[in-house]
Amino acid sequence: MSAFLLYNLVLVLLSPLIALYLLQRYLSGKSKPGWRERWGHLPPAFHSKQGGRPRIWMHAVSAGEVVAAVPILRELRSRLPEYDFYFSVITPAGYEMAEQQARAYVEGIFYSPFDFAWVVRRVVRALRPALFVSLESEIWFNLLHTLKRNGVRTVMVNGRISEKSFRRSQKARFLFRWAISNLDLMLMQSAGDVRRICALGGLSPTDTGRVRVLGNSKFDQAVQRLTAEQVVTLKESLKLPPDAPVWVAGSTRSPEEEAVVFSAYNALLKEFPDLCLVVAPRQIDRAKEAIEAMLKAGLNPVRRTRLEDATAPVHHLVLDTMGELANVYAVATFAFVGNSFPPVVKGGGQNLLQPLAHGKPVLFGPQHATIRSEAQMVTEAGVGFCVQNGEELIERARNLLNYEKLTERALHSLNYPASCEKIGRTALKLMEAQRGVSARYAEQVVELLKR
Numbered sequence: 001m002s003a004f005l006l007y008n009l010v011l012v013l014l015s016p017l018i019a020l021y022l023l024q025r026y027l028s029g030k031s032k033p034g035w036r037e038r039w040g041h042l043p044p045a046f047h048s049k050q051g052g053r054p055r056i057w058m059h060a061v062s063a064g065e066v067v068a069a070v071p072i073l074r075e076l077r078s079r080l081p082e083y084d085f086y087f088s089v090i091t092p093a094g095y096e097m098a099e100q101q102a103r104a105y106v107e108g109i110f111y112s113p114f115d116f117a118w119v120v121r122r123v124v125r126a127l128r129p130a131l132f133v134s135l136e137s138e139i140w141f142n143l144l145h146t147l148k149r150n151g152v153r154t155v156m157v158n159g160r161i162s163e164k165s166f167r168r169s170q171k172a173r174f175l176f177r178w179a180i181s182n183l184d185l186m187l188m189q190s191a192g193d194v195r196r197i198c199a200l201g202g203l204s205p206t207d208t209g210r211v212r213v214l215g216n217s218k219f220d221q222a223v224q225r226l227t228a229e230q231v232v233t234l235k236e237s238l239k240l241p242p243d244a245p246v247w248v249a250g251s252t253r254s255p256e257e258e259a260v261v262f263s264a265y266n267a268l269l270k271e272f273p274d275l276c277l278v279v280a281p282r283q284i285d286r287a288k289e290a291i292e293a294m295l296k297a298g299l300n301p302v303r304r305t306r307l308e309d310a311t312a313p314v315h316h317l318v319l320d321t322m323g324e325l326a327n328v329y330a331v332a333t334f335a336f337v338g339n340s341f342p343p344v345v346k347g348g349g350q351n352l353l354q355p356l357a358h359g360k361p362v363l364f365g366p367q368h369a370t371i372r373s374e375a376q377m378v379t380e381a382g383v384g385f386c387v388q389n390g391e392e393l394i395e396r397a398r399n400l401l402n403y404e405k406l407t408e409r410a411l412h413s414l415n416y417p418a419s420c421e422k423i424g425r426t427a428l429k430l431m432e433a434q435r436g437v438s439a440r441y442a443e444q445v446v447e448l449l450k451r
Contacts, residue, residue, distance in 0.1 A: 176201065
């Protein structure tokens, strides 16, 4: 039996469970936005017309993948002005981020179809793309199969396969070999990612015709370092005390992780009573939950969207807006990036590069499988620090806040650079040295398209 028939037979056999799951997703609101699009019913304006311009379809999952996609999209748009671009996502957060960052480069944004054969056929017939570009680890069996059968070039960019995903995928190696056979080109972040996708696809890592290492496009994201005057203005707009140190905890994913952060913050308050805390939950709809937990921890949180009603100064702020965290890191003395203390999602890890773009030290927990290469890079550069638990989080934060009081011997023993200023300089040099990856991705994609 072919992999295509086996996969779709499994979908048929599991259809009652799948129907219940999708109903639950709809009723919970997680899949309700774009519900018709998810079933393949794209707006009439998205349908390809006879004699129209050729099209490129780019796909990312959620907000983080959109951030990685935009620099590549920008480069592709500049190289292929004769093409129309369409961008799909899976989550509402991804859609909102795409509206903010990708809208200027595309003709349309939509929710990706469910991976049923008749649904993806409907979308492919409507769009009729010449090229499909998938971000990171997005492998959809029926979608790739249908694209290939319709003569569409397919490429994975900024590709990554975590160890956890690799082990899980090994159980369905037969299906993944079929899916990967439908990819014309796989451009990966690291040599480890190449090794893993080749093992899944039954390929040789030396097959540079289809699989190559290019790096991480997130280094090219449009995060501009704010000037000193802009930082002061931003801090004033957030109603934070002008001279107080600030801890920004970004992309936190669970109450358990936030409990570690709040406990560490309360411990630090005994030594640094003017320390402020800005918390940015990964999902905005968790802002209420974070606020209630902060209140229980004895804090006095204020929502970002209700700052006009607050009396300055604000010491505890919850960022309940989309797309603002990248700049808010600029007011931090140091940052903690979440989804790295258990329980984590997709192996753990979020964007470490945004705080580094402003020259800020960044802390993160022990579970960061999805950003392993970035974590290793920033740790080796001495600008990022992995903490194993709440006690280490307190100790690292304390040392960052006490920099000038530490002896050189203590700094050396903790593997710290000599000063916060040096961390900033090192971080900016690291970011600059890694830029340009997106242009290389675009060059390879254009070469595939015109081959």
